[in-house]
Amino acid sequence: MKNYDYIILGTGPAGYRLAQLLANTGKSLLAVEGGLFGGTCPNVGCEPKIFLSGAVHTARASQQLVGRGIAQPAQLDWDQLMVTKKARFDSWPAETKAIYEKMCDVAVGYGQFVDSHTIEVAGHRYHGDKIIIATGHRPHRLAIPGSQYGHDSSDVLSLAHRPDQAVFIGGGYVGIELATFLAAAGTKVEILIRSDRILRGFYAKYAQAMVDAMEQQGVKFHFHTSATKIEPHEGKYLVTTNQGTQLATDYVVDASGRVPNTEKLDLPAAGITFSKHGIDVDDHLQTNVPGVYAIGDITSQKLPKLTPVAELEANYLYHQFEKGATAPVHYPTIGTAVFAFPEIAQVGISPDQAGDEYHIEERNLSGGSLYAGLNEQEAKLTLVYDSTDHLVGASEIGASAADDINNLVPVIGLKISRTDWERHVLPIYPALADKVAGLLKK
Structure with a gap:
């Protein structure tokens, strides 16, 4: 049985980021993957989704502008779009596996706990001083006939x-x-x-x-x-x-919905606490078993299941393992979006959650030349302010909602005042960022 300083179960964004960092430490490292190397995001998640979204948004935007300067709207050719998508993405799992093989040892198969620090993969056993579970989520399947x-x-x-x-x-x-x-x-x-x-x-x-x-x-x-x-x-x-x-x-x-990939791990064999929501971790991302950690979508934490969150947790563990960091993990202001047409995006406190101590304002964006030029008649932005008139939440619906809300993520996360913004920032005009100062209270 071979011993490793670190064993990472799963090669998605969380595992990939952590492996990149640990590969440069000189420590022994084993990466384990039973599915697609690279995980959900680059293969069957956010990356191909946003690739397809580019064509979808273009087609829908052109249809909105018929009679307003566009004579012939774009028609989406799904079959051709999918051929183009596959040409870009089908090689990614093999390419990612090759990258891993240059960084560290690789075991192909699903890792299963034998005890708290031993796993078995395809009949071979490995011991890890530290084991990091990053096996992510998969689509839920309904338990109905057919x-x-x-x-x-x-x-x-x-x-x-x-x-x-x-x-x-x-x-x-x-x-x-x-x-x-x-x-x-x-x-x-x-x-x-x-x-x-x-x-x-x-x-x-x-x-x-x-x-x-x-x-x-x-x-x-x-x-x-x-x-x-x-x-x-x-x-x-x-x-x-x-x-x-x-x-x-x-x-x-x-x-x-989506469910955590826990059943193939045999977590009870290691005594690891988990539920249908995922693996339980403390504020240092450690499970109830010392030396065993979980990061990314597999944890039971009530956080958005997003690639940036997974990568943040990987960075945190690296600094804890190799740099002596002792502080609990800190999650910054997190923006989320639905990449439909129109998009919905939000950050901070939702208007649905805002109590009497908050002040809510809705702005109709359609009057601005940018949105009017795109015929974005329903584009709206709702802002949530606290008792000191600092912006603490924002929600938007519109074709560019994700990009627009990204302008407000640092404003909320850094608690930027209108005075600070005007003193330090002069954004591109005409775009939403140019209007941010007008959204901030004095």
């Missing part, structure tokens, strides 16, 4: 041919984004929502505005509706719902 006929987000992001009809089950950010993409390409999309709203965690008013916008794009929503069965029928699929209805479709997408 679930095997459903597809997940990974399938959609590699779908070679566009279906004429698609039913999505779930209204989280993954389902909304992918439904937007297929609808833009011409697929007739219907979405089953088990509650009364989509995008929980985002500002409810803008989530409803997203529904309105998608309905105008031809998407049909079924609220208070869940799937109870999927079955083949005359070359299509029938989705039976709790409302007693049946929807005929060519393609079914199970977008019912």
Whole structure:
């Protein structure tokens, strides 16, 4: 059995960043991967998603401008777009594996705990002084009859041919984004929502505005509706719902959420505490077992499951392991977004969470020349101020919401006042950043 200073389970953004840092320390390091090298983000997540989003946004933006300077709107060719996407991304897992093999030792297979500091991979056992679990999340699959006929987000992001009809089950950010993409390409999309709203965690008013916008794009929503069965029928699929209805479709997408990759780890063998939400960690990202840590989407922490958060945690562990840092992990102000069309983005305190001690203002952005020129009639920005008139939260809906909110992340995180902004910053005009001073209180 070979001994290592560090064993990292998982090669996604969290594991990759930590391996990069530890590879330069001279310590022995083993990286373990049973799936795609690089994990979800670069293969079947944020990277291919934003790649596809570029074409989708361009097509939708041109359609908004018909009669306002655009004579012929762009038409999205899904099959061609997917060929272009595959040419860019299909080689990434092998390329990432080659990078790892230059950085450290690699074990291909799923790591399973034998005891608190020993893992087994493909019949071989390894001991690690420190073991870091970074195995991430995967798509949840509904436990209903016919679930095997459903597809997940990974399938959609590699779908070679566009279906004429698609039913999505779930209204989280993954389902909304992918439904937007297929609808833009011409697929007739219907979405089953088990509650009364989509995008929980985002500002409810803008989530409803997203529904309105998608309905105008031809998407049909079924609220208070869940799937109870999927079955083949005359070359299509029938989705039976709790409302007693049946929807005929060519393609079914199970977008019912994501779950932590814990079951193959045999965590009980190591005595590691975990739940359906993930692995429990303390404020130093250590599990209840000394010397065993967890970072990224696999943890049970109530944080956005985002690549930057995973990489931040990797940086933190490196400084703890190799630089003697002892302070608890600190999470900065975190911005999040849904890359549909329009986009929804937010940072800080949501207007839904703001109590009486906060002051809320909504700004209609459509009057500005930038948004008017793009025919962004529904672009809106809601701001949350505290009792000292400092900006503490912002939510936006609009085609450029993610970029716009990114202008406000440092304002909130650094507690920048209007005086500070005007003294130190002179942004590009005309763009939202130029208007930020007007959003800050004196």
